[in-house]
Amino acid sequence: MNTLSAPSQLRLVAIPRLAAGGRWRVEAMRSISEPMLLWFTKGQGRITVAGVTRGYTANNALFIPAGVMHGFEVGPQVFGTAVFFGRDCDVTLPAAPQHLRIREVSVQQELNLILDHIGREMDSDSPAHDRATRHYLGLLGVWVERQVARAAADAPPPDATRRLVVRFAALLERDFRSGMGVADFAAQLGVTPTHLTRCCKQTCGRPASALLHDRLIFEARKMLSETDMPVGRIADSLGFTSPAYFTRAFQHMTGKSPSAFRRSI
Incomplete structure (x- = not known):
């Protein structure tokens, strides 16, 4: 029987905290051993993923699979949330990096609400809170999948x-x-x-x-x-x-x- 418990290594981290030990920790080329979603809610900068640099602004979501080389600027005005899915996460996620520019306010609010629910359930001691976290995490995976499909319909093929x-x-x-x-x-x-x-x-x-x-x-x-x-x-x-x-x-x-x-x- 699948109990749908949340991945043990799931973390939500404020993006400014990622550079707490030095900006080199996020700006230099590196990779991590788990999937990651960056959701920028304020500020702007540049991000390089798999050797391709683009600008990011508020309401941009960046999905980076495990093992993909990346680095990004984190200035003092940059805010948002990083979701680390953990190595044992079995939620359906994209196989390739994704840069999603979310223009519709309702879609932005949907993601903010999902992340808020995940954070609340992770911090809760209510019964079945880890199952609730797992369900909200599944909704996050669905949100990403839908936005990738929408973006792919408008994107030119890579040269x-x-x-x-x-x-x-x-x-x-x-x-x-x-x-x-x-x-x-x-x-x-x-x-x-x-x-x-x-x-x-x-x-x-x-x-x-x-x-x-x-x-x-x-x-x-x-x-x-x-x-x-x-x-x-x-x-x-x-x-x-x-x-x-x-x-x-x-x-x-x-x-x-x-x-x-x-x-x-």
Whole structure:
């Protein structure tokens, strides 16, 4: 018998809190191991998902599947809610990233109401509150599915440039620890490094090398702040040829040496 209990790792987090430990935690290229929905209710900025950069404003919803590389700006005027569905979530969700611009006030209110119900039930000790949470979570999945279907009816098919960069972003997320450079990734994609860089600049305004370095340095900062692993082992685990090269690259990107960054946390 299915008891319809809520996923154990489900969380609702205010978007400003995501950057509480440093804006690099949301702005650098990274991925997470669970699906996520970002619902922006105020402010604006840019978000890069799978190598494609777009602007976001209030009443934009961004769905990002697990394992998809992304990063977004969080200025002081940006507010909203991030929904982390948890690794064990079995609610039907899109397989690909989605950027939904919700213009109808009634549809905006519908999402706000669903999120409010989820939060209330998660915080409640009333009987069957976790089943209620699970049902509201299912309604959230339905809301996303309907908005994706509406958006797909009006969206042009992705062009060859965007398709290539999406493939590069997926490959980069899988193999960024391997020590491969842009030329290696380009070879796997069957294009030249120059062409790959040109396409990345068109879709996100940054060369392919910047996406690679950003992803590596985010992972390095995460390991430095959350583990006691020696700097040399971190460098090796991320595919750097030597600790000295890793230190130079890290300092160039962050303005601090790895050791100084660790001390500042």
